[in-house]
Amino acid sequence: MTTYAQPRYLPGGDRYMLIEFGNEMNLELNFMAQGLAGAIVANKVGGVIETAPCFASMLVHYEPDDISFADLQTEMERLIGSLGPSDDIELPSRLFYFPTVYCDPWTKAAIDDYTAKINPEKEYDPAFVARLNGLSGPEQLVRVHSGTEYWVAALGFWPGLPFMMALDPRCVITAPKYNPPRTWTPQGTVGMGGASTAIYPVATPGGYQIFARIPVPIWDPKQRFDVFADSICLFRPGDRVKFVPVSVAEFEDVERQVADGSYTYNVVEYQKFSVAQYKAWVSRLDRSKRF
Amino acid sequence: MATEVRTQTAGNMWKVLVKPGDTVAEGQVLFIMEVMKMEVAHEAPVAGVVSAVHVAEGAEGLDAEDLVVEIG
Amino acid sequence: MIEVIKPGLETAVQDWPGRIGFWNQGFPPSGPMDSWSFRLGNVLVGNAPGAAGLECQYLGPTLRFVDAAVIALTGADMGAKLDGVAVPLWESVAVAAGQVLALGPAKSGTRGYIAIAGGIATEPWLGSRSTFHQAGVGGIGGSALKVGHEIPIGPGNGTAGRRVKPEARPVFSTDKRWSVEVCAGPNDDWIDAAGQQRFLSADWKLSSKSNRTGFRLEGPDWTFAEKAYDKPPEHGSLPSNIIDHGYPLGAINLAGQTPIILVNDGPSMGGFINPYTVPQAAFWKLGQSRPGDIYNFRQVSVERAQAMAREMKALCTQASIL
Numbered sequence: 172m173t174t175y176a177q178p179r180y181l182p183g184g185d186r187y188m189l190i191e192f193g194n195e196m197n198l199e200l201n202f203m204a205q206g207l208a209g210a211i212v213a214n215k216v217g218g219v220i221e222t223a224p225c226f227a228s229m230l231v232h233y234e235p236d237d238i239s240f241a242d243l244q245t246e247m248e249r250l251i252g253s254l255g256p257s258d259d260i261e262l263p264s265r266l267f268y269f270p271t272v273y274c275d276p277w278t279k280a281a282i283d284d285y286t287a288k289i290n291p292e293k294e295y296d297p298a299f300v301a302r303l304n305g306l307s308g309p310e311q312l313v314r315v316h317s318g319t320e321y322w323v324a325a326l327g328f329w330p331g332l333p334f335m336m337a338l339d340p341r342c343v344i345t346a347p348k349y350n351p352p353r354t355w356t357p358q359g360t361v362g363m364g365g366a367s368t369a370i371y372p373v374a375t376p377g378g379y380q381i382f383a384r385i386p387v388p389i390w391d392p393k394q395r396f397d398v399f400a401d402s403i404c405l406f407r408p409g410d411r412v413k414f415v416p417v418s419v420a421e422f423e424d425v426e427r428q429v430a431d432g433s434y435t436y437n438v439v440e441y442q443k444f445s446v447a448q449y450k451a452w453v454s455r456l457d458r459s460k461r462f
Numbered sequence: 463m464a465t466e467v468r469t470q471t472a473g474n475m476w477k478v479l480v481k482p483g484d485t486v487a488e489g490q491v492l493f494i495m496e497v498m499k500m501e502v503a504h505e506a507p508v509a510g511v512v513s514a515v516h517v518a519e520g521a522e523g524l525d526a527e528d529l530v531v532e533i534g
Numbered sequence: 535m536i537e538v539i540k541p542g543l544e545t546a547v548q549d550w551p552g553r554i555g556f557w558n559q560g561f562p563p564s565g566p567m568d569s570w571s572f573r574l575g576n577v578l579v580g581n582a583p584g585a586a587g588l589e590c591q592y593l594g595p596t597l598r599f600v601d602a603a604v605i606a607l608t609g610a611d612m613g614a615k616l617d618g619v620a621v622p623l624w625e626s627v628a629v630a631a632g633q634v635l636a637l638g639p640a641k642s643g644t645r646g647y648i649a650i651a652g653g654i655a656t657e658p659w660l661g662s663r664s665t666f667h668q669a670g671v672g673g674i675g676g677s678a679l680k681v682g683h684e685i686p687i688g689p690g691n692g693t694a695g696r697r698v699k700p701e702a703r704p705v706f707s708t709d710k711r712w713s714v715e716v717c718a719g720p721n722d723d724w725i726d727a728a729g730q731q732r733f734l735s736a737d738w739k740l741s742s743k744s745n746r747t748g749f750r751l752e753g754p755d756w757t758f759a760e761k762a763y764d765k766p767p768e769h770g771s772l773p774s775n776i777i778d779h780g781y782p783l784g785a786i787n788l789a790g791q792t793p794i795i796l797v798n799d800g801p802s803m804g805g806f807i808n809p810y811t812v813p814q815a816a817f818w819k820l821g822q823s824r825p826g827d828i829y830n831f832r833q834v835s836v837e838r839a840q841a842m843a844r845e846m847k848a849l850c851t852q853a854s855i856l
Contacts, residue, residue, distance in 0.1 A: 230780025
C-alpha cells in the first residue's frame with residue numbers, strides 16, 4: 172500500500188526520528204507532513220527541537236534528555252490522530268511566476284562538460300526526458316513541464332533549494348538521476364529527479380536531469396529584494412511556482428534588472444490552497460491528455 | 463646543501479610539476495597536494511635546479527613533512 | 535582581538551551545537567566535528583562548553599594575539615608554539631598581548647581546537663557563529679579564516695594552568711583503525727540480512743574524497759532487501775534510491791553503492807537511503823580520523839547511543855578539570 176494505514180516511526184541515530192506517511196509521490200502525503208509540522212509548533216511539543224517535512228515523510232530532531240524515542244512516538248501518534256482528514260486542509264499559498272529559458276545554452280554547456288569528462292554516453296537531457304516520458308520531443312517537454320503550477324513540498328539538500336511537485340497530473344513526468352552525478356550545475360538551473368522538480372539556488376554538484384534556467388535569485392544572503400525581508404531563502408513549503416517560457420534575450424534583460432536591483436518579483440499573495448477543491452478539480456481532468 | 467621542500471600537510475599528491483634537472487624560480491609551484499578536496503600548492507622557497515623528486519604524482523596517504531623535492 | 539597571519543588549511547569559527555532550527559530550509563548545523571575536544575577546551579578557559587572557538591583541520595593557523603588572553607588547545611596535536619616555545623595540549627595557557635601562536639600539521643588526530651577565554655564574539659548568523667563557508671554563512675564574513683582577518687574576542691574569565699584529567703581526554707587510534715558506533719536505521723530494512731552482516735563486519739576505508747560535507751567510504755558492495763526493488767518508479771531506478779526524505783545528521787547515506795557519512799556541513803535531505811546512522815557521541819572519531827584509516831562499525835541501541843551522549847556531556851564539565 173503506498174499510503175501507510177499507520178505512519179512508520181524510524182530511528183535516526185540518537186536524536187532523530189523519521190516519520191514515513193507513505194511510499195509514493197503523492198501530494199496528500201506532503202499535506203500530512205506539513206500539517207503535522209504545523210501542529211507540532213502549535214502544540215509546543217516538549218523535546219522537539221525542529222522538524223523538516225519532505226515529500227512523504229517528516230524528520231524530527233529531538234532532545235533525548237527531554238523526551239525518549241518511545242514517548243515522542245506516542246506524542247506524534249496523538250497529534251496525527253487529532254489532525255483529521257487532509258481534505259480539510261487549507262493553506263495560504265503564495266504563487267511565484269518565473270521567466271524561464273527552456274533548453275537553454277547554460278545547462279547545455281554543463282551537459283556537454285559532463286559528456287566530455289565523465290560519461291560520453293549521456294543523452295542530451297531534454298531529449299532524454301522527453302523520450303522516457305513518451306513525449307514527442309523537447310518542444311512537448313516544454314509545454315508539459317511549464318503547463319502546471321508546482322507545489323513546494325520541501326526545502327533542503329542545499330539552503331533554500333526547493334523540491335516541487337507538479338499539481339496538474341497531466342503534467343507529471345519522471346526522470347532518473349545522473350549516475351555518477353555532475354560536479355557542477357549553473358545557478359538558477361531547473362531540473363528533475365524522480366518526480367520532483369528543483370531549482371538550484373547556487374552552482375552545486377547535482378544529479379537531476381537539467382533543461383531550463385531562471386535569472387531570478389531564490390536565495391539572497393544580502394537580502395537586496397523585498398521578498399527576502401524575512402529570510403535569505405525565498406521559498407516556504409506550501410508556496411507554488413509557475414515557470415513562464417521566455418527567450419534568452421528576455422532572460423538577459425531580467426538578469427540586468429536583478430544586477431542593478433530594479434527587478435520586481437512576480438508573486439501572487441492573496442490565494443488559499445484548498446486540498447478539497449484541488450482534489451475535486453483533479454478528479455474532473457482527463458489524465459490521458461497531455462499538452 | 464640542498465633545499466628540502468616537504469609536504470605541509472597529510473594528503474595525496476595530486477600533481478608533480480617538476481623533474482630533476484628543471485630550473486625553478488623562487489615561488490614557482492613545484493607540486494600540488496589534495497586534501498579534503500582542496501588543492502594545496504607547494505612553492506619553491508628558493509630559485510635553483512631540482513636535484514631530486516621523491517614522490518610520484520598520484521601517491522596517496524602521504525604524511526605531513528614528507529620529503530618531496532630537493533633543490534640544489 | 536586576534537589577527538590571522540596564516541589561515542592554515544581550513545580553519546573556521548565553530549560553536550556547539552551549531553546552527554540549529556533551520557534544517558527545514560536546508561542549513562546544516564556545522565559546528566565542530568570533535569565536540570568532545572572542543573567542549574573540554576572551552577571548559578578549561580572558563581567558557582560555557584558551547585562557546586565559539588576555532589576548529590583547525592590538517593594544518594593549523596598562525597595567529598597574533600593583539601590582546602592578552604587565556605587559551606587552551608585540545609584535539610589533534612598540531613605542534614603549537616607560542617613565540618617559538620612549545621604549548622602543551624589539554625591545558626589552559628596565558629598569552630601576552632602581541633604574542634604569536636603558530637600551529638603546524640596535525641601529528642596525531644586531524645582536527646585541533648583553540649578555545650579562548652571569553653569566546654569568539656563575531657555576530658551570530660541565524661543564531662550561531664558556526665561557519666558553513668560553502669554557502670557564505672557564519673564565521674568571519676561567511677568564510678573560513680583568511681589572512682588579515684580580525685577575530686573579535688568577548689570578555690573572559692580564564693585561569694592559566696588548569697588541566698584536563700588524562701582519563702577525561704579522547705584517546706585517538708594509533709593503528710589507523712577505529713571502532714565506530716552506529717544505530718540501525720532509518721532504512722536498515724532496505725538492506726538484506728547478508729548485507730547488514732557485511733556492513734557490520736567489513737573494513738571500511740575512509741576515502742580521500744572526504745570533507746565536512748561527507749565522509750566517503752570504500753568497502754564491499756551492498757545487497758538489498760525486496761523493498762529496495764519492489765517500489766513505485768518515482769523512487770528512482772537504483773535500489774538505494776528513495777523518494778527524497780530528510781537526512782539525520784550522521785546518516786550513512788548510500789549513494790548507489792557508495793556509503794557517505796553525512797557530517798557537519800552535509801545535505802539535509804535527498805533521494806538515497808540511510809541504512810545506519812552514526813550517533814552524536816561517536817562523531818569525534820570521525821573528526822580525528824584521516825583518509826586511509828579503517829572504520830569497523832559496531833551496532834548499538836538508540837538508548838545506548840543516548841547514554842553515551844549524556845556521559846560525554848557530563849565529562850565536558852569542570853568535573854574533568856584539575
